[in-house]
Amino acid sequence: MTVVTVQTAARFEMIDITGRVAAVVRTGGIKQGFCTVFVPHTTAAVTINENADPDVPRDILAGLDRLVPLAGGYRHAEGNSAAHIKASLFGASQTVLVEDGALVLGTWQSLFLCEFDGPRTRKVLVKLTGA
Amino acid sequence: MTVVTVQTAARFEMIDITGRVAAVVRTGGIKQGFCTVFVPHTTAAVTINENADPDVPRDILAGLDRLVPLAGGYRHAEGNSAAHIKASLFGASQTVLVEDGALVLGTWQSLFLCEFDGPRTRKVLVKLTGA
Amino acid sequence: MTVVTVQTAARFEMIDITGRVAAVVRTGGIKQGFCTVFVPHTTAAVTINENADPDVPRDILAGLDRLVPLAGGYRHAEGNSAAHIKASLFGASQTVLVEDGALVLGTWQSLFLCEFDGPRTRKVLVKLTGA
Numbered sequence: 001m002t003v004v005t006v007q008t009a010a011r012f013e014m015i016d017i018t019g020r021v022a023a024v025v026r027t028g029g030i031k032q033g034f035c036t037v038f039v040p041h042t043t044a045a046v047t048i049n050e051n052a053d054p055d056v057p058r059d060i061l062a063g064l065d066r067l068v069p070l071a072g073g074y075r076h077a078e079g080n081s082a083a084h085i086k087a088s089l090f091g092a093s094q095t096v097l098v099e100d101g102a103l104v105l106g107t108w109q110s111l112f113l114c115e116f117d118g119p120r121t122r123k124v125l126v127k128l129t130g131a
Numbered sequence: 132m133t134v135v136t137v138q139t140a141a142r143f144e145m146i147d148i149t150g151r152v153a154a155v156v157r158t159g160g161i162k163q164g165f166c167t168v169f170v171p172h173t174t175a176a177v178t179i180n181e182n183a184d185p186d187v188p189r190d191i192l193a194g195l196d197r198l199v200p201l202a203g204g205y206r207h208a209e210g211n212s213a214a215h216i217k218a219s220l221f222g223a224s225q226t227v228l229v230e231d232g233a234l235v236l237g238t239w240q241s242l243f244l245c246e247f248d249g250p251r252t253r254k255v256l257v258k259l260t261g262a
Numbered sequence: 263m264t265v266v267t268v269q270t271a272a273r274f275e276m277i278d279i280t281g282r283v284a285a286v287v288r289t290g291g292i293k294q295g296f297c298t299v300f301v302p303h304t305t306a307a308v309t310i311n312e313n314a315d316p317d318v319p320r321d322i323l324a325g326l327d328r329l330v331p332l333a334g335g336y337r338h339a340e341g342n343s344a345a346h347i348k349a350s351l352f353g354a355s356q357t358v359l360v361e362d363g364a365l366v367l368g369t370w371q372s373l374f375l376c377e378f379d380g381p382r383t384r385k386v387l388v389k390l391t392g393a
Contacts, residue, residue, distance in 0.1 A: 001163075001230055032263075034298065034391065036165065038228055040237025042181040047350040050304040059336040059343035060350060067198060067329060074190040081190035088178040088191060088221055092240070095226060095355055097300055097389050099263055104387065106302025109354070125235065127228050129165065129260065129391065132294075132361055167296065169359055171368025173312040198329060205321040212321035219309040219322060223371070224357055256366065258359050260296065260391065 002028075002126045008118035012065065014047075014057035017124060018110045021096075022103050024126045031101050033130010038093040040125060043083035043117035045090035051110035064089070064116075083117035090114055098130055133159075133257045139249035143196065145178075145188035148255060149241045152227075153234050155257045162232050164261010169224040171256060174214035174248035176221035182241035195220070195247075214247035221245055229261055264290075264388045270380035274327065276309075276319035279386060280372045283358075284365050286388045293363050295392010300355040302387060305345035305379035307352035313372035326351070326378075345378035352376055360392055 002024045006015055017037075025035055037046050050056040064086050074081035094111060097104040105111075113124055133155045137146055148168075156166050168177050181187040195217055205212035225242060228235040236242075244255055264286045268277055279299075287297050299308050312318040326348050336343035356373060359366040367373075375386055 001228060001235070034389070036226055036228065038226075038235075040235070040240060042179070042187075042237065042239045048304070048354045049346055049350050053338055053340070055337040055339070056304075056343065056346050059334075059338050060347050063330060063334060063336070063343065063347040066334070068194060072190075072194060072197070074186075074194070076184055076186040076190050078184070081187065081194065084180055084187050085191050085194040088180050090350055091222060091225075091353060092179045093226055094353075095298055095300075095357060097263060097298065097387055104263070104300075104302070106304070106385075108304045109302060123237075125228055127165070132359060132366070167357055167359065169357075169366075171366070171371060173310070173318075173368070173370045199325060203321075203325060203328070205325070206317040207315055207321050208317070209315070212318065212325065215311055215318050216322050216325040219311050219352055222353060222356075223310045226357060254368075256359055258296070 004124040006113050006122045008115035008120055011118055012061045013115040013118055014112040016051050016110045017113050021111050021126055025098055025103055028128045030128050030130040033098045035096045035098050036127050038125045040123055043080055043087055044122055045087045045114040046094045047090045047112050047114055048094055048109050050108040080117045086116045135255040137244050137253045139246035139251055142249055143192045144246040144249055145243040147182050147241045148244050152242050152257055156229055156234055159259045161259050161261040164229045166227045166229050167258050169256045171254055174211055174218055175253055176218045176245040177225045178221045178243050178245055179225055179240050181239040183239055211248045217247045266386040268375050268384045270377035270382055273380055274323045275377040275380055276374040278313050278372045279375050283373050283388055287360055287365055290390040292390050292392040295360045297358045297360050298355055298389050300387045302385055305342055305349055306384055307349045307376040308356045309352045309374050309376055310356055310371050312370040314370055342379045348378045
């Protein structure tokens, strides 16, 4: 298991971590198998989406904020229930195939850490399985 | 594969199953690898979120109900289409890393069975991979 | 890794791929383990839900369209930001247990490729791990 540390800078943010995860795979010693990326947090998530146009992550964050507004009559005293809901909607992990020692991602796919309650220092756990 | 049976008590409910999944890992004979938790249902889900404050799962269930209301002009005759939609939004499974023979969860993370169309008797399948 | 090609026919569509994934498992040579199904696209997803009543996938697609409407004041010039948001809500992959050489799915569970920006030719990557 490799721990990747990410410093987020805004309340809502999608940070492309593809390069850092790919580096773990490159030095991980497996040729084929799986790479699982997991965030040990409850107000952040990992997702796969497009980063060629930075308007895509911007639209995703804005769309999620419309779906799950910050003020929603929540009971949780910390005031970040919207972030908890978003975390479960996107999910705590993604699993990507590994072939020929590299991540198998589509042309437009990037791996993102999604910050829903920043800025914070976040951890991303990366673990490989295979041979 | 271990089958964990959970009796739900309400239409919408998040039941913390971390202890029961951790017990499967403890006796599962692997030191490092992965634990996959899967629900074989289409109106329930598995998610990871906070349970330190019981208001968090309450806010999540209420937020989801606002997003996907029970009455939404659906066609499915059984009347539980909202539960089907929620099941796909949260997902049928979660994968958690195993290190030193134990689940690797963040300080605030719990594993929940999410009931969206209860009360019912639900099954949770737990399977380990690793060495 | 097996590549399954799917031709979609509509802008929004859920296509049952259970049979094609089960065929990969049947000839895959493992008795127990996991089957991961991954789409290398950012405007499509994989989900598990009911297909016994075709109104269920119809209600899911209509419900998602209400949640994330096509016109939402998005910035991404291609005009398919709603599809990108839906892709992250449902997720790029699903992992299913394999026991006795077969997928372990509940009575009502089917695997679907979800098209959110069709019609297009889509790929689904299927990979097994186990023994």
